[in-house]
Amino acid sequence: MAVCRWLYNKFVKQAKKSFLSRNDMNYFLTELKQSEPWLYNYYSKMLQMVSTQIESAEKSLIKLNKKGYKTGTIKFAIYNEYRTFTYNQSGFKFEKRGDKTLLHLSKIGYVEIRRHRKFPDNANIKQVIVTKSKSGKWYACLTCDIVESLFNIPKIDFKKSVGIDVGIKSFTYDSDGCSTPNPLNLKKMLKPLARAQRKVSRRKKGSNNRLKAIRHLQKIHEIIANRRKDFQHKLSTQYAKNNDVVFVEKLEKLNMVKNRRLSRSIMDSSWGMFLQKLEYKCKLLVEVSSQNTTIDCSRCGNKVPKGLTVRIHRCGKCNLVIDRDYNASINILQKGLKIFGQDNLPQELWKVTPVEISMRSVKQEQIIQRFR
Numbered sequence: 001m002a003v004c005r006w007l008y009n010k011f012v013k014q015a016k017k018s019f020l021s022r023n024d025m026n027y028f029l030t031e032l033k034q035s036e037p038w039l040y041n042y043y044s045k046m047l048q049m050v051s052t053q054i055e056s057a058e059k060s061l062i063k064l065n066k067k068g069y070k071t072g073t074i075k076f077a078i079y080n081e082y083r084t085f086t087y088n089q090s091g092f093k094f095e096k097r098g099d100k101t102l103l104h105l106s107k108i109g110y111v112e113i114r115r116h117r118k119f120p121d122n123a124n125i126k127q128v129i130v131t132k133s134k135s136g137k138w139y140a141c142l143t144c145d146i147v148e149s150l151f152n153i154p155k156i157d158f159k160k161s162v163g164i165d166v167g168i169k170s171f172t173y174d175s176d177g178c179s180t181p182n183p184l185n186l187k188k189m190l191k192p193l194a195r196a197q198r199k200v201s202r203r204k205k206g207s208n209n210r211l212k213a214i215r216h217l218q219k220i221h222e223i224i225a226n227r228r229k230d231f232q233h234k235l236s237t238q239y240a241k242n243n244d245v246v247f248v249e250k251l252e253k254l255n256m257v258k259n260r261r262l263s264r265s266i267m268d269s270s271w272g273m274f275l276q277k278l279e280y281k282c283k284l285l286v287e288v289s290s291q292n293t294t295i296d297c298s299r300c301g302n303k304v305p306k307g308l309t310v311r312i313h314r315c316g317k318c319n320l321v322i323d324r325d326y327n328a329s330i331n332i333l334q335k336g337l338k339i340f341g342q343d344n345l346p347q348e349l350w351k352v353t354p355v356e357i358s359m360r361s362v363k364q365e366q367i368i369q370r371f372r
């Protein structure tokens with residue numbers, strides 16, 4: 001990794017003077033190997049990937065420039081920020097020994113890896129990116145091509161549609177009447193986080209103990225991020241499995257963050273990341289306008305304005321009494337189906353009564369259990 005960084009900076013020095021193509025850099029690399037023969041100890045394709053990296057950085061800078069953005073030049077890589085190297089197409093292989101999986105990297109050797117999931121059967125592994133996290137853990141990220149027919153486009157069944165309302169109290173509330181509580185991972189870890197932060201600021205600058213404290217702090221941040229990711233993956237997989245189409249409302253995030261008391265909870269929830277996961281997992285994810293979704297009565301369309309603290313939707317016209325988020329999610333579903341001309345909703349959704357809600361809460365309990 002240190003070598004890649006060294007090479008990266010060497011190339012950047014040249015690239016700052018003029019545009020360097022990948023071939024230029026690789027030519028430069030062969031010359032460099034003459035004067036620095038120790039470079040032969042490293043896998044040549046790994047070194048060449050550095051030039052690919054720089055070329056794509058250069059190209060994206062040029063693109064931004066054309067769009068009228070002010071751009072600087074490519075920056076030098078700093079010790080703590082350059083933390084990956086890449087094996088592309090060859091130089092790596094996987095081996096099974098007993099119940100262990102080993103990754104062999106050319107010129108480095110065997111490393112035991114812990115797999116986070118199974119390799120897909122028809123996958124063709126193209127690339128291995130090795131990353132060192134800030135707390136010192138190593139990760140290998142695999143990119144693979146899955147051989148699948150292009151004409152295998154999944155058919156969409158609009159009967160399997162769901163509307164999802166995201167919120168702070170319930171992370172999601174869907175039009176099937178299921179809610180998932182917001183795990184608020186950051187909030188749970190605020191105390192340890194503050195403790196670790198205090199420790200860092202008490203230690204003398206530049207001391208070894210301070211470095212240790214910083215590493216500890218970074219570890220806590222990593223735990224929070226990992227828990228958040230884990231929760232979102234589980235929930236989005238579940239929605240994608242049970243539904244073909246998912247409707248959500250457009251998040252007016254900036255407006256929400258202005259409310260300072262809520263802003264931390266909003267950042268902690270990171271619905272945007274959740275929706276991203278949902279988008280690539282389900283067949284169709286559609287954003288609908290968020291206008292009036294909380295106000296309209298989902299049964300009769302009567303407008304029932306309510307403040308943020310009112311949790312129950314009570315319609316004076318048709319006597320519907322349901323959770324406000326549930327009401328919103330049904331509205332989101334209806335809006336979405338309308339876009340596709342599929343607004344002949346299944347009858348059961350129109351007949352929701354308070355009795356039914358209490359029955360549904362049993363179902364909710366089960367879901368809550370699943371995420372603990």
Ligand SMILES: [Zn+2]
Pocket residue numbers: 297298299300301302315316317318319320
């Ligand atoms: Zn109503």
